[in-house]
Amino acid sequence: MWQYLVDRRELIAFQAYQHVSLVVQCVALATVLAVGLAVLAYRSPRITGLANGISAIGLTIPSFALLGLLLAPFGFGITPAVVAVVFYAALPVLRNAVVGLAGVDQSLVESARGIGMSRWATLRRVELPLAWPVILAGVRVSTQMVMGIAAVAAYVLGPGLGSLIFSGLSRLGGANALNATLVGTIAMVLLALVLDVVLVLVGRLTTSKGIRV
Numbered sequence: 500m501w502q503y504l505v506d507r508r509e510l511i512a513f514q515a516y517q518h519v520s521l522v523v524q525c526v527a528l529a530t531v532l533a534v535g536l537a538v539l540a541y542r543s544p545r546i547t548g549l550a551n552g553i554s555a556i557g558l559t560i561p562s563f564a565l566l567g568l569l570l571a572p573f574g575f576g577i578t579p580a581v582v583a584v585v586f587y588a589a590l591p592v593l594r595n596a597v598v599g600l601a602g603v604d605q606s607l608v609e610s611a612r613g614i615g616m617s618r619w620a621t622l623r624r625v626e627l628p629l630a631w632p633v634i635l636a637g638v639r640v641s642t643q644m645v646m647g648i649a650a651v652a653a654y655v656l657g658p659g660l661g662s663l664i665f666s667g668l669s670r671l672g673g674a675n676a677l678n679a680t681l682v683g684t685i686a687m688v689l690l691a692l693v694l695d696v697v698l699v700l701v702g703r704l705t706t707s708k709g710i711r712v
Contacts, residue, residue, distance in 0.1 A: 503682065514660050514662065514663055514683075518649055521580065521652075522645055526645065529641060530641075536550065537597045538622065554591070562587065563651060565586065566651065567654075575656040579652070580649070580652035583648065587644060592638055593637075595637025596637065599633030599634050604629075608626065635698065646694070660686055661683070664683035
């Protein structure tokens with residue numbers, strides 16, 4: 500395996516970069532979309548229930564099935580991979596954002612409104628900062644989850660380490676097939692660990708000292 504890794508280090512490094520880039524960009528986009536939807540939903544119990552239901556149902560959809568359905572409108576390539584990864588990444592963030600915002604102490608919200616803050620200012624300066632640790636927990640879950648889904652996106656010729664894994668699986672028994680599968684899988688696990696550490700550091704830097712656990 501070591502020789503395989505040395506001989507193909509540039510290709511593996513490039514595919515690892517593609518994988519991380521796909522995951523990071525999709526999770527960032529999913530976080531923006533999910534938090535935006537949560538802001539619209541969390542004040543209404545009915546809409547909150549609907550958002551939680553969509554999140555729960557969405558996570559039951561097999562990634563292979565969704566990618567297959569996306570082939571019709573988008574064809575092969577990066578687009579169906581991005582759509583699928585953003586979809587799955589948004590679901591845990593949406594649920595956590597709704598829970599986090601709904602769980603903010605209403606006395607704090609009323610105090611902010613009482614000193615003259617607008618609804619938008621209260622959301623931006625009180626509710627979102629207090630809900631941020633819960634939202635970030637959802638982002639961490641999403642990041643770990645979509646690392647694997649991004650690999651499955653190689654099914655539609657998406658970028659990343661999935662192509663290395665699929666190449667090895669399709670040639671099991673052949674030369675370097677097992678090496679390709681193991682290198683792709685191990686690299687993906689290591690990248691997931693690195694991203695989780697980065698998100699922990701982001702949480703420490705962006706969470707107010709007064710609400711850190």
